[in-house]
Amino acid sequence: MNTASSPIVEYHPSLEFALELDRMDPLASFREEYHIPRTVDGEPFIYLTGNSLGLMPKRTRAAVEQELHDWAELGVEGHFEAKNPWYGYHEIFREPAARVVGANPGEVVVMNTLTTNLHLMMTSFYRPTPERYRILVEDGAFPSDQYAVGSQARFHGHDPADAIIPLRPRDGENTIRMDDIERLLVTRGNEIALVMLGGVNYYTGQAFDMERITAVARQQGCVVGYDLAHAAGNLRLRLHDWNVDFAVWCTYKYLNSGPGGVGGCFVHERHAFAPELPRFAGWWGNDPQSRFEMRPEFVPQHGAAGWQLSNAQILPMAAHKAALELFTEAGMDALRTKSELLTGYLEFLVDGASNGRFEILTPRNPAERGCQLSIRVGSDARRLSEQMKCEGAIVDFRHPDVIRVAPVPMYNTFQDAWRFARMIEKIV
Numbered sequence: 001m002n003t004a005s006s007p008i009v010e011y012h013p014s015l016e017f018a019l020e021l022d023r024m025d026p027l028a029s030f031r032e033e034y035h036i037p038r039t040v041d042g043e044p045f046i047y048l049t050g051n052s053l054g055l056m057p058k059r060t061r062a063a064v065e066q067e068l069h070d071w072a073e074l075g076v077e078g079h080f081e082a083k084n085p086w087y088g089y090h091e092i093f094r095e096p097a098a099r100v101v102g103a104n105p106g107e108v109v110v111m112n113t114l115t116t117n118l119h120l121m122m123t124s125f126y127r128p129t130p131e132r133y134r135i136l137v138e139d140g141a142f143p144s145d146q147y148a149v150g151s152q153a154r155f156h157g158h159d160p161a162d163a164i165i166p167l168r169p170r171d172g173e174n175t176i177r178m179d180d181i182e183r184l185l186v187t188r189g190n191e192i193a194l195v196m197l198g199g200v201n202y203y204t205g206q207a208f209d210m211e212r213i214t215a216v217a218r219q220q221g222c223v224v225g226y227d228l229a230h231a232a233g234n235l236r237l238r239l240h241d242w243n244v245d246f247a248v249w250c251t252y253k254y255l256n257s258g259p260g261g262v263g264g265c266f267v268h269e270r271h272a273f274a275p276e277l278p279r280f281a282g283w284w285g286n287d288p289q290s291r292f293e294m295r296p297e298f299v300p301q302h303g304a305a306g307w308q309l310s311n312a313q314i315l316p317m318a319a320h321k322a323a324l325e326l327f328t329e330a331g332m333d334a335l336r337t338k339s340e341l342l343t344g345y346l347e348f349l350v351d352g353a354s355n356g357r358f359e360i361l362t363p364r365n366p367a368e369r370g371c372q373l374s375i376r377v378g379s380d381a382r383r384l385s386e387q388m389k390c391e392g393a394i395v396d397f398r399h400p401d402v403i404r405v406a407p408v409p410m411y412n413t414f415q416d417a418w419r420f421a422r423m424i425e426k427i428v
């Protein structure tokens, strides 16, 4: 029989084995909490794109309707009289968002959107000097991150082609070796003002060793920030303990908070009160004690909340509130444990079903990935992803020859992985 070892379990290719894993899954009931899109035949899709847009929790509708109801009934009085008063709505997220990213409650704030927060953070934490002005980024980072970083460099009068150091895999390799990152930081760290990496690379699915990178980079005097778009709700994060300076994330991918949903932001406690840091300020970042005194001078409140600009975006925040409750109920540790098992299982099945025709770009080591597998399927990747959709699986095509699949521990099943592998087998 075709079997393989993983640190956790010996996998088998049979349907019975998939069903057994589902029966043993302590998180299995969470699938019931989500709407699963259906095919024209009424069958649930094998939804493998939770890394792009997470599914809608069933409780989200009631959470949003609560705010619509209070708006209808109370108008402006809802700021203080709504069931969840809007005035302090962002404070609801202190504990649950902090748990997801491994932070203290004062170190996180939910606001704006990801790219906006990235700019706000770089305004404060990219402080180039003539000797130290470079930014270390992944080569081929997500376009929005490239534009944000490049435009920040230009804003400070630097040519991005000079200021940006791209991290590349070695020739013939798909992912970046930690040793190469470390060597680069040790040899060129004194030129680098800011290390700005994705916690998980969106294309390859590689998860970086953020703890080690942060330690080495800070030893060299660099500031360290992460874009956690593909890491929040996916990996076990310990941003506080790792001493990360800042981080940003979106909430519509693994965090299931709806299209274009509100963003998240982490600022380490050591910067909680840092009047010397330049920042783009708005009234909601002001000390709440004096906010309505409408004074001309800005007095930032302590912690990440001091970077807020505007009053809380209640409707997307209501969706985020409902979605985060499920993360509190399931727990990131349990989710990650299932995720390693489920992704390892899908990897085992895809290897078997593709018969050597497909290459998995994502690292084989579970510690170096989240739940996404990026599979190089060849030049007809787009057609293949469309064919999969017709057959009942939603996957993500990435130019030119890759499909990305993310079995999400919150709502995907082992049977999903099994059925997807049968589809690959048939196509191959």
Ligand SMILES: *Cc1c(COP(=O)(O)O)cnc(C)c1O
Binding pocket: 113, 114, 115, 116, 142, 144, 145, 198, 202, 227, 229, 230, 250
């Ligand atoms: C999804 C994603 C974005 C999207 O940015 P928005 O500001 O939310 O539109 C940016 N960067 C990365 C790495 C992403 O994965």
